[in-house]
Every structure is written in C-alpha cells, then in structure tokens.
Amino acid sequence: MSTVPVEPVVEAPRNYLNASYGVKSWLLTTDHKRIALLYLVTITILFFLGGAFAVMIRLELATPQGDLMTPDTYNKMFTLHGIIMVFFFLVPSIPATLGNFLVPMMIGARDMAFPRINLLSWYVLTIGAVISISAAVMGGVDTGWTFYTPYSTTYSNTYVTLMAVGIFIAGFSSILTGLNFIVTIHTMRAPGLTWFRMPLFIWSHYATAIIIMLGTPVIAITLLLVGAERTLKLGIFDPALGGDPILFQHLFWFYSHPAVYIMVLPAMGVVSELITCFSRKRIFGYSFVALSSVAIAILSFLVWGHHLFVSGQSVYAGMIFSLLSFMVAVPSAIKVFNWTATLYRGSISYDTPMLYAFGFIGLFTIGGLTGLFVATMAIDLHVHDTYFIIAHFHYIMVGGTVMAYMGGLHYWWPKMTGRMYPEGWAKFSALVLFVGFNLTFFPQFILGYLGMPRRYYAYPEEFQVLNVMSSAGATILGVGYLIPLVYLFWSMRYGERASSNPWGATSLEWQTPSPPPTENFTVTPVVTEEAYTYSHEAPEHV
Amino acid sequence: MRELFRFFPDSASSISDAVDALYLWLTTVSTIMTLLIFLAIGYFAIRYRRREPGEVPAPVLGSLRLEILWSVIPFLVMLSFFTWGTYLYFHSQTSPKGGMEVFITGKQWMWKIQHPSGPREINELHVPIGVPVNLTLASEDVIHSFYVPAFRIKKDVVPGRLNRVWFQATKPGKYHLFCAEYCGTEHSGMIGWVYAMERHEYEQWLSGGGGEGSMATRGEKLFQQYGCASCHTMETAGRCPSVRGLYGRQVLLRGGEQVTADDSYLRESILNPRAKIVAGFEPIMPTFQGQINEESLLQIIAYIKSLGVEGGEEVEATKK
Incomplete structure (x- = not known):
C-alpha cells in the first residue's frame, strides 16, 4: 500500500468570477459585474467588425481611382463602419462596460437598482446587433449612418428597414441602462456618500443617462418613420409624397448631436479618475468639473441646427445655433483646464492609464478646438461634408472616447480580472495608438480644407498624398488595437495577480478585493470624506 | 500634382x-x-513626476x-x-x-x-x-x-x-x-x-x-403645352388668377395671409395647387406633381417672371 501524497487544497477566495461556473451562470446572471463582462465581449467583437470596414475604406482610398471594389460596395463599407461604430460600439462602450461594472461599486452598492433589467439591456443590444449584422450580411445598407431622406426612404435599394429595426431595438438597451443608472445613483448611494462626494465618473454617467433617456426615444421615432415611409409609402420625408426631407435632419440630429456627448461624457468621467489617481491629487475645481457635465447634458440638446448651416435653414436660426454651439464648448474647456490644473504640484506617475489620459486631453483638445471651426458658420460653409468633419469627429470619438475607454480598461483591468496587464507592452501599444491615430486623422483636416468631400469613392489626384498618409496611419492604428487584444487575453491567465488597490486610489471600488465578491462589499462602506482625498492635510487655496 | x-x-x-x-x-x-x-x-508631468513611491502631495483646492x-x-x-x-x-x-x-x-x-x-x-x-x-x-x-x-x-x-x-x-x-x-x-x-x-x-x-x-421662350412653350395658358393668361380674372405681372408681387390668400410670389411659391403652386389658394378663387387646378421635371419647372417660372415687368410698380402700390 502506498499513500498518495495529498496536495494541499488552497481555497481561492470566492469572487464574482468563480462564484459559479457554466454558460448558464453567465447568460442568466444578474450580477452587474458579469453583465459588464458580457457587454465587454460583445462590443469588442463589434469594434473589430466596425474596424474591418474601416480597413476596407482606407484601402480603397489609397489610390485616387476606384479600383478595389465597386462604388456600391464602398458605400456599404462606410455605412456599416459608421453604424456599427456609433450605435453598437461608441454609444454602449464606456457606460455599458466600465459604467456597469463601476457605478454600483463606486457608490458602495451591491448591484444596480434593477439587476434583471440590466441583464435584459444586454440581450436587447445583442438582438439589435444580430439584426443589424444580418442586414449587413444579406446585402448591406448604403445610406450612410445618417440615413438622410429621401435617399434612405425612396431611392436606396438596400436593407434599410431591417437595419433601422436593429438600431431601433438597440436603442432600448441604452434607455434601460440609462434608467438603471439614474435610479441606482439616486437611491443606492452608501451612507455618507452625498452628491458632492461622488467620484466624477458617477457625475458624468448621471449626465449621460439623462441624455440617453431624453434623446434616444427621438431617434427611435425617427427610424420608425423612415421604416414607415419605406414600407407603407407614408409621406413624411419624401417631397414627392408631400413630406419634407429637412424634417428628418432636424429629428435625426436632435438625438445624434447629444449622442456625441453620450459617447464623450463617460470618457470625461474616466479621465477625471485617471488624472486624480496618477497624480494623487484632489481634482482641481470639483464642483466645476461635476456641474459642467450637467451643463453639457442640457446644452447638447440645443445645438442640433449646426448640422444644417448649408441646408437652406433660416440664417437667423443658424445664428442662434452657432452661438449655442460655442456655449457648449465652455463646459468642455472648463474640464480640460481643471484636469491640467490638477497635475499642478501633484505626484505624477506614467502608468499606462495615465498615458491614455494624457492622450485623451491632447486629442480631445484638438477635436474640441476644430469643433469651433465648424461652429463658425462661414467656415462650415466651406468645410461642411468634407474630410475636415471626418477628422474633427474622429478626434472627439476615437481620440477622445476610445482613448479614455482604453485608459479605463487598463486602469480597472486588475479589478475586473484580478490580474495585472503587462506594463511594457501596454505602454508600447498606447504610443503606437497615439502615433497611428494622428497620422490617420490629422491629414484629413488639411484634405477637408482643400475641399475633398466625404463619402467619395474616387477622388481627384491632387488629394492622393494626404490620403496615402491617412491609410498608412490607419495601418499603424490597427496594429495598436490588436496588441492590447492579445496581451489582455494573455493576462487573464498569466498576468501577475493584482492586489485590491494596485494604484493606491481612493474610490470605493478599490476598498474591496480584486476581483470583488459577488455582493461587492462584505460590509457596506460608510463614506466620511470627499472624493480624491489622497492627503489629509488642509487643502491650499491657489 | x-x-x-x-x-x-x-x-x-x-x-x-x-x-x-x-x-x-x-x-x-x-x-x-x-x-x-x-x-x-x-x-x-516632468516637474511634478513621482520621485518616491510613497509620496503624497499636499492637496490644492480649486480657485x-x-x-x-x-x-x-x-x-x-x-x-x-x-x-x-x-x-x-x-x-x-x-x-x-x-x-x-x-x-x-x-x-x-x-x-x-x-x-x-x-x-x-x-x-x-x-x-x-x-x-x-x-x-x-x-x-x-x-x-x-x-x-x-x-x-x-x-x-x-x-x-x-x-x-x-x-x-x-x-x-x-x-x-x-x-x-x-x-x-x-x-x-x-x-x-x-x-x-x-x-x-x-x-x-x-x-x-x-x-x-x-431662352429659358423664358422654352417656358412659354411648356405653358401652352400643359394647358396653363387657357386659364392663367386672361387679363381680366376669370376662374384662375392671372400670371401677368405676378412675379414678385404680394398675393392675398384665402384666410387673409399674404405671400410673395417668388420662385418657391410658383413652384409649389404648380405641383401642389391646393397648398396656397389665392383669395377669391376656387381650388380647381389639378396637380402637376410627377408630370413636369425640375428643369421644365424652372423654365415655366422663368416665363412667368418674364411677364412680370409691371410687377415692380404693383409692389410699390401695395406698400402704400
């Protein structure tokens, strides 16, 4: 008889990842953290799908002639790129993943106010995405992500209605998430966590949720009307049926301009967390940063007409919209200045999330300032619908939102997975992304002012040099996104184990183990301090 | 290049x-x-870089x-x-x-x-x-x-x-x-x-x-061809308002509203005659939606414009 040596069984501490196993335990979960991971997987797939369409666009535009694909295919490529990226990646990106994971944790709650609705919102998004992707697979859509009428209602022979149905459904996912955020933030804050002690991430998600609740129903109605006109020949937008095509633009931009802030406000929230943590400083001007999010949420609904400066809109209406568009820039500027001032006399480290935060501020500043160009009516007259616009909004959405998303993902990765990512690779890829991004999109400002219209499949030869630069940059950008995909996957298994608070941050999610237990906190935390209290010395006034 | x-x-x-x-x-x-x-x-970032791991800077309030x-x-x-x-x-x-x-x-x-x-x-x-x-x-x-x-x-x-x-x-x-x-x-x-x-x-x-x-000449031909001339050119108003001297004039509509007879008004009145009905007339004109293309519409408008020589004086008259 021999004795089998018994290996000591080390019981891993229970956390939300190992609490239960199996596909069912994920697909039926009501844990906000697991739902966040479901979203993460979904939108990562959608991001790379949307990116693949961008690759096709940049390949075609490497030469002035249309040579790689037919014009119809090209038109579908940019349409699908826009639809997937806007409605299925950027809108859910930060709120549905980081927001879902962190909103309850940061306010010391066990879960969202409506955990089942939270799970439902993921199913709704997935169903919407499946319908939209099937529209793409069946033959695609060629209207542009803007669905301008009467092209979309009468002239396009593609799967417009099916695509509209997909986006319509996905909109409800946003609404449910927004509803959950508002109720959770109002009712489930830990004892002592007053409104002005909340981390700025929470403020920005609150402001985002307001925009989502007020704006999303409008795009839903608009798409419904497009579908009704296409299928039932109801005369709403097509002048041949007695409709008004400009009415569509008003309705569309009434949602889609605030939607820009649905994408960028959560990013601003992330950056406020990163800047404070990696400089170990209280945010400079807390209430200004917090309330500027609310100001943006309100003003964002009053600027849609700046998309119609060349449509024949009344010049006086244009004047008001132009002025309001400048006003919405003020709260954004306030944020940038306060982030910069937060660095003053800080203790600044250069960890990857901080590099992304620096990248965000730089690129968002350029995106914001070029927004002033297009708010200036006489300049818009020239650059409207040119590559200047493409460059401007990519600086905001990719330079801004995606940079912050990447920064946030790295920052909270240890909390989400219990593992550290490889710092060297992460820094390298952040640099690659920054260089690739600027090389891709900066030349497009120049192209736009030179007069190259957007959505052109072939273009005059004099625009080639700048287009080649842009395509080359896009290649680098693509590599910059693939590297993190690989090392983040790798780190889930092989990464160094993370402590509960590897960055020494102050907010509540770091006061519980990494990864957190299912109920987030074993003891409900009590908040006695303002956010970002890194030092207990009496604060100085500047 | x-x-x-x-x-x-x-x-x-x-x-x-x-x-x-x-x-x-x-x-x-x-x-x-x-x-x-x-x-x-x-x-x-350089001046205030972290020099020791444990360093905690003094907080700064806002300003x-x-x-x-x-x-x-x-x-x-x-x-x-x-x-x-x-x-x-x-x-x-x-x-x-x-x-x-x-x-x-x-x-x-x-x-x-x-x-x-x-x-x-x-x-x-x-x-x-x-x-x-x-x-x-x-x-x-x-x-x-x-x-x-x-x-x-x-x-x-x-x-x-x-x-x-x-x-x-x-x-x-x-x-x-x-x-x-x-x-x-x-x-x-x-x-x-x-x-x-x-x-x-x-x-x-x-x-x-x-x-x-000219565009007006081509417009005149179309004006005859589509049968507009049979009704709209009489000097004394019959069943239809006359287009002579119409362009640029203020037109009184049913319900008391006034509109300027510009290109957009003329275009709308051809395609959708019931949208704005001139005071004192019945809505009997058929629609030409889908029957006249935009180029021809512009020619007809050019023709009506060419008839509007005395229109300038009438604008003055209504102002007084």
Whole structure:
C-alpha cells in the first residue's frame, strides 16, 4: 500500500468570477459585474467588425481611382463602419462596460437598482446587433449612418428597414441602462456618500443617462418613420409624397448631436479618475468639473441646427445655433483646464492609464478646438461634408472616447480580472495608438480644407498624398488595437495577480478585493470624506 | 500634382480670401491654445513626476478666480469667431442686386445647368468674373450639395424646394465642382468644372450656344403645352388668377395671409395647387406633381417672371 501524497487544497477566495461556473451562470446572471463582462465581449467583437470596414475604406482610398471594389460596395463599407461604430460600439462602450461594472461599486452598492433589467439591456443590444449584422450580411445598407431622406426612404435599394429595426431595438438597451443608472445613483448611494462626494465618473454617467433617456426615444421615432415611409409609402420625408426631407435632419440630429456627448461624457468621467489617481491629487475645481457635465447634458440638446448651416435653414436660426454651439464648448474647456490644473504640484506617475489620459486631453483638445471651426458658420460653409468633419469627429470619438475607454480598461483591468496587464507592452501599444491615430486623422483636416468631400469613392489626384498618409496611419492604428487584444487575453491567465488597490486610489471600488465578491462589499462602506482625498492635510487655496 | 503640399485650395471668389483669413485666425488661436495645454501638461508631468513611491502631495483646492477666468476669456475669444463668422455667412447668403441668374438642377448623378438666355450645359458651368452669379438650385431626386471649394461656397440642393446661393468669381480659371451631400452609387462621380472667364470671353461663349431659345421662350412653350395658358393668361380674372405681372408681387390668400410670389411659391403652386389658394378663387387646378421635371419647372417660372415687368410698380402700390 502506498499513500498518495495529498496536495494541499488552497481555497481561492470566492469572487464574482468563480462564484459559479457554466454558460448558464453567465447568460442568466444578474450580477452587474458579469453583465459588464458580457457587454465587454460583445462590443469588442463589434469594434473589430466596425474596424474591418474601416480597413476596407482606407484601402480603397489609397489610390485616387476606384479600383478595389465597386462604388456600391464602398458605400456599404462606410455605412456599416459608421453604424456599427456609433450605435453598437461608441454609444454602449464606456457606460455599458466600465459604467456597469463601476457605478454600483463606486457608490458602495451591491448591484444596480434593477439587476434583471440590466441583464435584459444586454440581450436587447445583442438582438439589435444580430439584426443589424444580418442586414449587413444579406446585402448591406448604403445610406450612410445618417440615413438622410429621401435617399434612405425612396431611392436606396438596400436593407434599410431591417437595419433601422436593429438600431431601433438597440436603442432600448441604452434607455434601460440609462434608467438603471439614474435610479441606482439616486437611491443606492452608501451612507455618507452625498452628491458632492461622488467620484466624477458617477457625475458624468448621471449626465449621460439623462441624455440617453431624453434623446434616444427621438431617434427611435425617427427610424420608425423612415421604416414607415419605406414600407407603407407614408409621406413624411419624401417631397414627392408631400413630406419634407429637412424634417428628418432636424429629428435625426436632435438625438445624434447629444449622442456625441453620450459617447464623450463617460470618457470625461474616466479621465477625471485617471488624472486624480496618477497624480494623487484632489481634482482641481470639483464642483466645476461635476456641474459642467450637467451643463453639457442640457446644452447638447440645443445645438442640433449646426448640422444644417448649408441646408437652406433660416440664417437667423443658424445664428442662434452657432452661438449655442460655442456655449457648449465652455463646459468642455472648463474640464480640460481643471484636469491640467490638477497635475499642478501633484505626484505624477506614467502608468499606462495615465498615458491614455494624457492622450485623451491632447486629442480631445484638438477635436474640441476644430469643433469651433465648424461652429463658425462661414467656415462650415466651406468645410461642411468634407474630410475636415471626418477628422474633427474622429478626434472627439476615437481620440477622445476610445482613448479614455482604453485608459479605463487598463486602469480597472486588475479589478475586473484580478490580474495585472503587462506594463511594457501596454505602454508600447498606447504610443503606437497615439502615433497611428494622428497620422490617420490629422491629414484629413488639411484634405477637408482643400475641399475633398466625404463619402467619395474616387477622388481627384491632387488629394492622393494626404490620403496615402491617412491609410498608412490607419495601418499603424490597427496594429495598436490588436496588441492590447492579445496581451489582455494573455493576462487573464498569466498576468501577475493584482492586489485590491494596485494604484493606491481612493474610490470605493478599490476598498474591496480584486476581483470583488459577488455582493461587492462584505460590509457596506460608510463614506466620511470627499472624493480624491489622497492627503489629509488642509487643502491650499491657489 | 503641381505641388506636393498645399494647405489652401485656389482662392477665386469675392469671399474666399475673407474665409481664409477667418480660418487663419481660428487656426492661430487653436494652435496657441493647444500649445499652452500641451506645454502645461508636459511641464507639470516632468516637474511634478513621482520621485518616491510613497509620496503624497499636499492637496490644492480649486480657485474660483481661475475658473471664471478660463470660462470667460475663451468665451470672449469664441465670440470673435461667432461675430466674424456670422457676419461673413450673412454676406454669403444675401445676394447683391444686379447679378446674373443661373439655374441648376441636381440629378443622380449629374449637374444640369441652364442659363436664362438659352445655353444649357451638363457638369460644366461657365461664368464671367466680376459679376455676382445667383444660383437657383433644384433637385430631381435626392439631396445633393453644390460645392465649389475655390469659391468657399456650398449649398444643399434639396428636393421639394428651391435653394439659392450666390458667388462672384474673381480669378479666371477652371475650378472643381463637387457634390458634397452623399447621393448614392456615383456620388463621387457627380463632379464637374466651373469655368470662370473674362467678360469678353464669356460673351463669346454665350453667343455660341442656345439654339433653342431662352429659358423664358422654352417656358412659354411648356405653358401652352400643359394647358396653363387657357386659364392663367386672361387679363381680366376669370376662374384662375392671372400670371401677368405676378412675379414678385404680394398675393392675398384665402384666410387673409399674404405671400410673395417668388420662385418657391410658383413652384409649389404648380405641383401642389391646393397648398396656397389665392383669395377669391376656387381650388380647381389639378396637380402637376410627377408630370413636369425640375428643369421644365424652372423654365415655366422663368416665363412667368418674364411677364412680370409691371410687377415692380404693383409692389410699390401695395406698400402704400
């Protein structure tokens, strides 16, 4: 008889990842953290799908002639790129993943106010995405992500209605998430966590949720009307049926301009967390940063007409919209200045999330300032619908939102997975992304002012040099996104184990183990301090 | 490719230099702002880099003075963009008196251009320099956008309405004409050239074309052909209001509203006669929606306009 040596069984501490196993335990979960991971997987797939369409666009535009694909295919490529990226990646990106994971944790709650609705919102998004992707697979859509009428209602022979149905459904996912955020933030804050002690991430998600609740129903109605006109020949937008095509633009931009802030406000929230943590400083001007999010949420609904400066809109209406568009820039500027001032006399480290935060501020500043160009009516007259616009909004959405998303993902990765990512690779890829991004999109400002219209499949030869630069940059950008995909996957298994608070941050999610237990906190935390209290010395006034 | 790098397209209209100047002002301010922020971040990041792992800096509260300063000053600078930009935009949208007229119809995927005196062109527009050119823009199908980068002007061409835009070319040359609003398969093929010519060259070009008579003459033929003449030309008002002297006049509608009989009003009254009914008449006119294309509509309007010589006096009369 021999004795089998018994290996000591080390019981891993229970956390939300190992609490239960199996596909069912994920697909039926009501844990906000697991739902966040479901979203993460979904939108990562959608991001790379949307990116693949961008690759096709940049390949075609490497030469002035249309040579790689037919014009119809090209038109579908940019349409699908826009639809997937806007409605299925950027809108859910930060709120549905980081927001879902962190909103309850940061306010010391066990879960969202409506955990089942939270799970439902993921199913709704997935169903919407499946319908939209099937529209793409069946033959695609060629209207542009803007669905301008009467092209979309009468002239396009593609799967417009099916695509509209997909986006319509996905909109409800946003609404449910927004509803959950508002109720959770109002009712489930830990004892002592007053409104002005909340981390700025929470403020920005609150402001985002307001925009989502007020704006999303409008795009839903608009798409419904497009579908009704296409299928039932109801005369709403097509002048041949007695409709008004400009009415569509008003309705569309009434949602889609605030939607820009649905994408960028959560990013601003992330950056406020990163800047404070990696400089170990209280945010400079807390209430200004917090309330500027609310100001943006309100003003964002009053600027849609700046998309119609060349449509024949009344010049006086244009004047008001132009002025309001400048006003919405003020709260954004306030944020940038306060982030910069937060660095003053800080203790600044250069960890990857901080590099992304620096990248965000730089690129968002350029995106914001070029927004002033297009708010200036006489300049818009020239650059409207040119590559200047493409460059401007990519600086905001990719330079801004995606940079912050990447920064946030790295920052909270240890909390989400219990593992550290490889710092060297992460820094390298952040640099690659920054260089690739600027090389891709900066030349497009120049192209736009030179007069190259957007959505052109072939273009005059004099625009080639700048287009080649842009395509080359896009290649680098693509590599910059693939590297993190690989090392983040790798780190889930092989990464160094993370402590509960590897960055020494102050907010509540770091006061519980990494990864957190299912109920987030074993003891409900009590908040006695303002956010970002890194030092207990009496604060100085500047 | 003449030059490897350019930052400005040709500047060839009365407003293009002004737009470039405004653009340079914006670029200058933006560059300064960007540099300030980049330098501040760079300086702080190096000056206040973490020297020991355990270091905790003293907290700094906000500063109301700074907050006000960096809200108000940028806003004042933005007001300069707003004022200058709005002034220039209003100027670009108000056509000066005494210009010539050209009528443009956008259609998937070509530009059809008519000159009042007769010549018609496709994807080419010949204009003299030094004269304001007023464009009336109509679309046969979807939204297009008339864009000449060298002139820094753009205007959407929207079906169901007539948009107007004007420019004055200042430098002879051949300039890109683009469709800027996505309009389907061959959107990027909906391009052409604007030829800005010296006055005498333009006169020469004009005398070369237009064998079919002026737009008004062609409009008159259509006016007969569609049966409009049988009712709308009587001197004394019968069942229908007369179009003689109508153009530019104030028209009293049923219900007491007054409208100016301009291009858009005439176009609407042909396609959708019941939309605005002239006071004292019955809505008996049939619709011509789908029966007359935009080019022909513009010709009929040109014809009605040509009948409106005495209209000017009547406008004065109603004002008194």
